[in-house]
Amino acid sequence: MKQLNINTSNQSYPVYIGNNILEEVPDLLGSFLGDKSKALIISDTNVSVLYGDKLKRILEPILPVSIVTVPNGEHSKSMASYEKLLTACIEEGLDRQSVIFALGGGVIGDLAGFSAATYMRGIPFVQVPTTLLAHDSSVGGKTGINHSLGKNLIGAFHQPSAVLYDTGTLTTLPDEEWRSGFAEMIKHAYIQDPDFLHWLKENVKTIADVKTDKIRQFLKRSIAVKAEIVKEDEKEAGIRAFLNFGHTLGHALEKNSGYDGQITHGEAVAAGMVFAMRLSNELGLSAWKVSEEIDWLKSLGYPVEAPSQYSVQKLIEAMKKDKKASAGNIKFVLLKEPGRPFLYTIDEKLLFELLSNDRRGMTRND
Ligand SMILES: NC(=O)c1ccc[n+]([C@@H]2O[C@H](COP(=O)([O-])OP(=O)(O)OC[C@H]3O[C@@H](n4cnc5c(N)ncnc54)[C@H](O)[C@@H]3O)[C@@H](O)[C@H]2O)c1
Known part of the structure; x- marks a missing residue:
């Protein structure tokens, strides 16, 4: 496994890169998750079918977990999906001690990250990139959605608490x-x-x-x-x-x-x-x-x-x-x-x- 640390003025966080490292989540994130009340996995319809249940199964012994999905594709970086996700956060009873897992490519990272940045004025989130492109989008804290007049016009800087890059997930990438x-x-x-x-x-x-x-x-x-x-x-x-x-x-x-x-x-x-x-x-x-x-x-x-x-x-x-x-x-x-x-x-x-x-x-x- 390879590890890097991202350091910003406010926060430092690890990026773990390795084959099948999702299985190592209890070791890698155990202390971070120890005091969390609940996890919400946000994913898209493609990725959820492939890896949603696996991540849920891995997290469940540590804390209560639910999953919400949006359709795959750039269209989901929208106001409508954002509202759907905030509704899910409220209905699932997420509080400030909860954590969002963004499981997917850059679309999910940006959308779930923006939901985490703004729900209750900001709760922690973990990036779980599953596309090659998301090696870029999952690091650095830019989160956001598109407006019909332009791309990424609505957003916030919100750094993840960790990035878990399981390169095994890339095997299914077209x-x-x-x-x-x-x-x-x-x-x-x-x-x-x-x-x-x-x-x-x-x-x-x-x-x-x-x-x-x-x-x-x-x-x-x-x-x-x-x-x-x-x-x-x-x-x-x-x-x-x-x-x-x-x-x-x-x-x-x-x-x-x-x-x-x-x-x-x-x-x-x-x-x-x-x-x-x-x-x-x-x-x-x-x-x-x-x-x-x-x-x-x-x-x-x-x-x-x-x-x-x-x-x-x-x-x-x-x-x-x-x-x-x-x-x-x-x-x-x-x-x-x-x-x-x-x-x-x-x-x-x-x-x-x-x-x-x-x-x-x-x-x-x-
Ligand atoms: N925040 C940033 O700093 C930053 C940087 C670069 C790009 N971005 C954003 O990233 C987005 C593009 O990200 P993307 O290219 O990852 O697109 P994406 O998230 O739409 O993923 C591409 C497609 O691959 C599918 N997919 C994802 N993982 C898969 C897997 N492991 N196996 C099979 N299918 C899989 C998805 O369902 C989707 O259909 C754009 O919205 C762009 O603006 C953000």
Whole structure:
């Protein structure tokens, strides 16, 4: 088993990574759970069938447990699901000594975390990530839901009490979700850890190469990047914003897709990272030759340009409503080179031109 600690100004908590570590919950979390009154497992319909009963069985000797589920998918990061979960908290009699377990991918982590952050002004929660992507979302304390006008617009910072990453749960993860999750790992490597990037490029030629015993090493290294950033800037007053590399266009693509599974979060982020790399070049802000990177991402099956069904104007409208925008000004995280990210506010007309040209393949010097 691998362990890391996440340290923020208010709180420190462990991240345990290992195969079948759910069975070790009584040892790992016994003292934390000892004084808790009740546990509520929040999961989605897919994950609950696979691992809900198992986690319940493991927790039951320690404290009373119930389970509530929401449908799988991004649509569940909604006001309606949030209300359903708070109703479950009240009906199940959760109090301030109770604990929520978020069993699932990033959707469940964000939604259950936000429920924990706001129920009775905040109760503890434990992240139990079951997707590769959730190695990113389960650490760092960003919780929230979407509004019909934009993604993640409603939320709170609320750090979990622990993260239990049972890599055994990844065996049932569909291929497209491995690809989606690996994009966030690549993002961590690009913004902060060029050696890790090199290692990934050497070892991962296809997504099948991620699904090996090396996964626990990859996870530890990638989570370590996030841990370092969160330690320095828990509330995104500075460098934490670099974690949004690829997300300005990525979130706009997701918003325009209607969150209906046409494009996964990671695919959208990958297309966004490629656009940001090209943008850094186009604007003369980096001399970095990005063709090798784009070839690598393409060979892993990621979209390397914004899919043509989304109108450029609508993508820009979505970017203006993004959390990262200020006073309607659109901000991108760009790279001078791997490991050297910076924030850039772009003129809307110029962005329109570059995004239109990029789609027509006119601005490629990569
Ligand atoms: N809070 C943060 O810091 C942060 C960071 C990155 C992403 N996110 C958020 O994470 C979300 C995306 O997370 P995601 O990609 O994990 O999506 P997800 O939670 O929707 O999971 C993807 C799909 O995989 C299924 N699934 C999950 N675990 C499984 C398993 N072990 N076996 C089989 N199927 C399984 C789910 O039911 C779902 O259908 C987005 O909403 C994004 O905004 C948050």
